[in-house]
Amino acid sequence: MHITPPEDRLFQDDLALLDALTAPTLPIKSTFRRRDAELDPLLLAAAAASGPNATRNHYHHDFFPGVALPKAEGAWDWSKWNGEEAGGKQPRKRLTYVSLQAPRSQRIQEGKENAGSSPEAALQPADNVPLPSEKRARAASRSAPAPSLATSSPQIPPTEVQVTCMARTRIPTPHGIAFLHLYHNNRDNKEHLALVVDPAQFSEDTPSISAPPIRSRSLDAVWSDSETEMDRITRGAYVGRLSPTTHTASSPTSQKPSHPTDNIPAPLIRIHSECFTGETIGSQRCDCGEQLDEALRLMSQPITIPSSSPLEPATRIPGRGVVVYMRQEGRGIGLLSKIRAYNLQDLGHDTVTANLMLGHQADERGYEIAVAILRDLDLGSPSGEGVRLLTNNPDKVHAMEKEGLRIVERVPMVPRSWRKRMQHSSPRIVGVDSEEYDEPERKAGATLVGGDAVQGPDLEKYLRTKVLRMGHMLELIPERGTN
Numbered sequence: 001m002h003i004t005p006p007e008d009r010l011f012q013d014d015l016a017l018l019d020a021l022t023a024p025t026l027p028i029k030s031t032f033r034r035r036d037a038e039l040d041p042l043l044l045a046a047a048a049a050s051g052p053n054a055t056r057n058h059y060h061h062d063f064f065p066g067v068a069l070p071k072a073e074g075a076w077d078w079s080k081w082n083g084e085e086a087g088g089k090q091p092r093k094r095l096t097y098v099s100l101q102a103p104r105s106q107r108i109q110e111g112k113e114n115a116g117s118s119p120e121a122a123l124q125p126a127d128n129v130p131l132p133s134e135k136r137a138r139a140a141s142r143s144a145p146a147p148s149l150a151t152s153s154p155q156i157p158p159t160e161v162q163v164t165c166m167a168r169t170r171i172p173t174p175h176g177i178a179f180l181h182l183y184h185n186n187r188d189n190k191e192h193l194a195l196v197v198d199p200a201q202f203s204e205d206t207p208s209i210s211a212p213p214i215r216s217r218s219l220d221a222v223w224s225d226s227e228t229e230m231d232r233i234t235r236g237a238y239v240g241r242l243s244p245t246t247h248t249a250s251s252p253t254s255q256k257p258s259h260p261t262d263n264i265p266a267p268l269i270r271i272h273s274e275c276f277t278g279e280t281i282g283s284q285r286c287d288c289g290e291q292l293d294e295a296l297r298l299m300s301q302p303i304t305i306p307s308s309s310p311l312e313p314a315t316r317i318p319g320r321g322v323v324v325y326m327r328q329e330g331r332g333i334g335l336l337s338k339i340r341a342y343n344l345q346d347l348g349h350d351t352v353t354a355n356l357m358l359g360h361q362a363d364e365r366g367y368e369i370a371v372a373i374l375r376d377l378d379l380g381s382p383s384g385e386g387v388r389l390l391t392n393n394p395d396k397v398h399a400m401e402k403e404g405l406r407i408v409e410r411v412p413m414v415p416r417s418w419r420k421r422m423q424h425s426s427p428r429i430v431g432v433d434s435e436e437y438d439e440p441e442r443k444a445g446a447t448l449v450g451g452d453a454v455q456g457p458d459l460e461k462y463l464r465t466k467v468l469r470m471g472h473m474l475e476l477i478p479e480r481g482t483n
């Protein structure tokens, strides 16, 4: 007799549960076995852990109807629950899940929810804490007013996503220079980012390629009549490289989609979702940190353009690309829920089931804002040059295409550990230029955290200022080249 191992059974049950929770109709009775005994304590734990009012989208769902819950958020008091214990002898009453959430239209009418973030809200600081009035006045006198997201295009219906690049700056990364763009939008209060890798950002370094510079239209626009050249430069609307002696404000970007005139491949684009655990503390539960690092590395690789004539050598040009960094932590469920989901995963559930058990969808991300950011950078428009999208996620490809992004190629994102394993069995990975992956072995860690030492002139200057101007207790060492 064949006996299914308990882990397999759990896995099959998880799949059945997943079907039950996600299918449009309930599965046929015989294929779906309820796992009351194992599941209920977990559901109760998940519900109790999130407290009465901290479920998805902070709407009030109640796993314990009729129980007077304490007022303080998250302060679930078990002594107030008179229900039977799970696994007790009497036949158990199933707890029902009651949503106390009113329809959205009603919540908007009652003023409990905004109909959509107002442009003003989008331009608030990200943490949404209003500045004290005198600070706000001082800040306003120092910075140019940002364009109103609502009024810049009066013909655009209010539902259309609008993004504004509020600031841009040069960041020297271990892979080369990237330009960090910070965006506000009219949909949420998060500061989404774009990291642009593009040699044409430096006019003096522009190689002999015809690809247009990747520029933000909203950043390069003139925001008001009173905006000075220094205001524009301070928010990053400049061309070339800034130095104490050189600074030239940019001109408003042309609205025409631009095409490279030679055979340059479309820029490599990565839509990356925030992952504090993977990117900042080097968690090895996921490969997010590695993916961010890898995306920047791949974009910074020189591109080989074959020559049209066999007599001429191929040309090598610097890499071009953009990482759009979306603040969609935990596939959109937020860090709090992701941490709880990790505990459910430690109890044996997979990443999808854990999300569902917490009342979330498997993936709650949306890509409208990401596409709007790419549009602002003049990338991926139906009439433009298109993009190569770095992802393994088919849903992401479909979602981006649905939002109107022109994807000319999907580039796989092969985990480094898998690549190394595959390289042992086969020297070439299908669909990937093996030269691009010719990199030295890393000594430690899977993320930027585990990378090599940070170094370079910017860091040197920063460290010296900390010692000389801010009194940091560090012995100064001679600058490079001075001894």
Ligand SMILES: Nc1nc2c(ncn2[C@@H]2O[C@H](COP(=O)(O)OP(=O)(O)OP(=O)(O)O)[C@@H](O)[C@H]2O)c(=O)[nH]1
Binding pocket: 271, 272, 273, 274, 275, 276, 285, 286, 287, 288, 291, 328, 329, 330, 331, 332, 333, 338, 341, 342, 351, 355, 390, 391, 392, 393, 396, 413
């Ligand atoms: N809820 C949840 N989110 C996770 C977990 N592990 C990673 N994430 C989040 O997942 C997001 C990254 O998504 P992935 O599924 O790794 O990759 P993807 O973006 O869908 O696909 P690729 O483009 O191929 O990388 C980040 O926001 C992470 O914080 C997890 O176990 N649970």
